[in-house]
Amino acid sequence: MREVFDEEFLGAENFLNTATYGLPSRRQTEALHAALRRWELGELGGPEFDASVAQAREAFARLVNMPAESVAMGGSASALIGLVAAAIPDGTRVATVPGEFASVTGPFAVQANRGVMVTELPLGELEARAGDFDLVAVSVVQSADGRMLDLDALRTSVEGRSTFVLLDVTQAAGWLELDLHWADAVVGAVYKWMLSPRGTAWMAVSSPLADHLVPHAANWYSSADAWSNTYAFPTNLAPDARRFDTSPAWFTVLGAGIAMPWLASLDMAAVEEHCVGLANQVRQAVGMVPSNSAIVALDVVDAAARLEAAGIRAAVRAGRVRVGFHLYNTAADAETLIRALGVDERCPRGR
Known part of the structure; x- marks a missing residue:
């Protein structure tokens, strides 16, 4: 469980797939569970x-x-x-x-x-x-x-x-x-x-x-x-x-x-800095040029298999592994990804 600005996210560790779907907070899921229960009881x-x-x-x-x-x-x-x-x-x-x-x-x-x-x-x-x-x-x-x-x-x-x-x-x-x-x-x-x-x-x-x-x-x-x-x-x-x-x-x-x-309600400039910073941590490690995006498409041999073996949740889009970093991600997630990719097999710089 990770706490981010007073919200808790249960599945955030090694979840780098927000570009596919985002994670709900615990407060959100509790509200949804309560509403589903009222539906079940006919009280909605x-x-x-x-x-x-x-x-x-x-x-x-x-x-x-x-x-x-x-x-x-x-x-x-x-x-x-x-x-x-x-x-x-x-x-x-x-x-x-x-x-x-x-x-x-x-x-x-x-x-x-x-x-x-x-x-x-x-x-x-x-x-x-x-x-x-x-x-x-x-x-x-x-x-x-x-x-x-x-x-x-x-x-x-x-x-x-x-x-x-x-x-x-x-x-x-x-x-x-x-x-x-x-x-x-x-x-x-x-x-x-x-x-x-x-x-x-x-x-x-x-x-x-x-x-x-x-x-x-x-x-x-x-x-x-x-x-x-x-x-x-x-x-x-x-x-x-x-x-x-x-x-x-x-x-x-x-x-x-x-x-x-x-x-x-958040300082979106700070949110952007956090997300892009994690993405650029990965780009630097694998030999890519920095970017201003929270999404990274990886040209690494066997990247999908490597990430799956490491328990990292990501997606494949247009032939490349796609990862994304949101508020609930940390430097530890980026480091886990870098280790899974193997920095000795780098993407072509400036692809």
């Missing part, structure tokens, strides 16, 4: 989860520095991105990067029959040429290997242009200090670095873009007063981004309402 009430929804919405807004009233709740990042993809005009030119996570690119790729064109540009070129496109859809941190988008360069490139910017923060929010108030849409699933159960995502959307979106999943919960409008027709939609909400996944939002406000 739907309105009791509304506070968790509000708390998680506000926390996401703080983590990305967007207004809480601009934040909508959905079941997945791709479902929320789909609202944007469905609203763009025929012939829209979209830019992304090669190897981008399919939930970011898929909603736009399936619009090809309307003449929507998706162009892949390498990181660096994407930021430089972003203003030449109608919309940019890209992750702040790449899922496969942790490569970072140059946010300052992207912002400069689109300044004064009509380009819409959609940023996915699924692999960033929760460990990386973010100020994305300038973006048109910021979307993130919460079950990774935001340490919540799987089944909910959030999207902050600027007013100019929100005016173009259709709430295709309009439902009782997206109304101005959910519990008073369950049978209203036509639906009395909320005036803010809540009009894009889907009905909450109860146990997911319960966990998110605990984990996300806790993360949002």
